[in-house]
Amino acid sequence: MPMKQIKKLLKYIEPYKKQIFVSIFCMLNVAILTAFSRWLLKPVIDEIFYSKNIKLLSLIVFAIPAVYLLNGIFIYFKNYITIYVANNIVKTLREETYQHLQKISIDYFITKSSTGKTISKLTNDLNNIFLMLSKIPSVLVTDLITIVGLIFILFYLSVKFALLSLIVLPIALLPIYIFSKKLRHYSRKTQSEIGNLYKNIQESISAIGLTKAFSQEKREINNFNITNTKVYNAILKFSRTELLSSPIMEFIGALGVGLVLFLGGMDVINGKWTPGGFFAFLAAVLSFYQPIKRFAEANPLFQQGIVSLERVFGIMEQESSVIEVETPLEAQFSKLIKFDNVTFSYNKDNRRKNIIKNINLEIPFGKKIALVGPSGAGKSTILNLLMRFYDIDDGNIFIDGKNIKQFSLNSLRKLFGVVTQETFLFNETIKYNITYGRENVTEEEIINATKMAYIFDMIDNLPQKFDTIVGERGYTLSGGERQRIAIARAILKNPQIFIFDEPTSALDAESESIVMKAIYNIVKYKTVLLITHRLNLVSNFDYIYVFSDGEIIEQGQHQQLLKEGKFYASLVSLQQINNI
């Protein structure tokens, strides 16, 4: 399991071979200089106290700071290079994950993950990976060198006891192996609970207005506390295992030392081993367990990093359900959009329910087409399918006789200028929001578009005009103003076809009439698809499709449908009654 993640990670480490080589070189030097600085103390004692050698004393006075200075330089570079490489790898991972998120099809965000969880992977998990990459290599290299060195010394001092000590070593390493799986399990739990915490925070802050209006602060605080406690418990469970492995290893190590002490002591008593050799060996065995202890302490960091890698790679492994063909065509629209016997459902599992059932529908270039019908009938779904946010299950959608699956997604979506029921505005200037989706727009184009959308005067009266910040924390716009900004944005995109999905349904009558005026400005010269349940808006449209429960139950022009006196006619009379 961890091997899979490590293998994938190696691909990201590879470009930094040179830096890693230099950093290992620094680590080697640090190990050697550390040993050397210890060794320097021996002549201090021997030469200075016994031989009273002043010349050597003054030499050593300079040698010690020099060795420490050199060592310090190597330590600095080994640490800096390690962090440099770790930081670069994490940056690349973050970029690639984000790029993948931008490209992945929309169903991932709607059904497979939440905003908060995704944010937690891009921040918290990548931070774990950074910790692992910046801390583990140093431990690994330095301690491996120490261990190899010590093994040589052990064999040099006594082959018999060296072999004995090395039998204990794998037993002492056993807890690392046993605990690793558990650590990963608890780490997975922790990361997932932290993801839930992010989700909770993100959602509750977005819904703060609703919460206050319904006086549900207590409920939100309770929910938060439950999630927060789960994070707390998960971390405690992880820590219990994390903290256990080092003492257990030390205990096994102590058993080994005890064994050597006993058997070695017996040899000394029996005169088979000199006391000097025995004590030197004991000292070496004792220093053996230090690096192993550090391995045990680094292991949780490693396992946690592996789990985080698993989670981040998990995003990148998400395949899009909507995929471009290998050599896509540029989408063109100058004749006809045609839905040919289209069937579609959002759920592909056994709860499958067709939302769109054998729909046949045509949007000729230059015409004004309306989709009407009760909510939940599948009108917005038609729009999702046309823009290939989802792929249909059966039938075909053609634009100018070509299947839309042949087109590149970018060129297909360039055809449409969409205004939906709820308009999203970035927390940026009005200009940024209006020109989103366009590069190199002229001042004149912006003014024309906003005039056409009946929003120019309103913007012009703002103190900072087009530079006014709107959106989350900016100037608050009314629903009608937001819609007109969305219309200006769609106009600037200069699409082949405008699609309005219930653009006025959240508006009062006055705002609705001005938004409709803006829409009729467009209707005059462009192909328009208007989805609405306000039937008074579509009386002069070229063709009307009446949807009900995923099917087209009536179609034709307004007058014709009225004459037929069926569902459409009954809806119209119902709305007229309501208007009185």
Ligand SMILES: Nc1ncnc2c1ncn2[C@@H]1O[C@H](COP(=O)(O)OP(=O)(O)O)[C@@H](O)[C@H]1O
């Ligand atoms: N992303 C989705 N996943 C699952 N079901 C959905 C999704 N979007 C819409 N639906 C369902 O599909 C049906 C049609 O929705 P929609 O096309 O939005 O209707 P309309 O726009 O006519 O009001 C509804 O029952 C709705 O619950």
Ligand SMILES: [Mg+2]
């Ligand atoms: Mg809808």
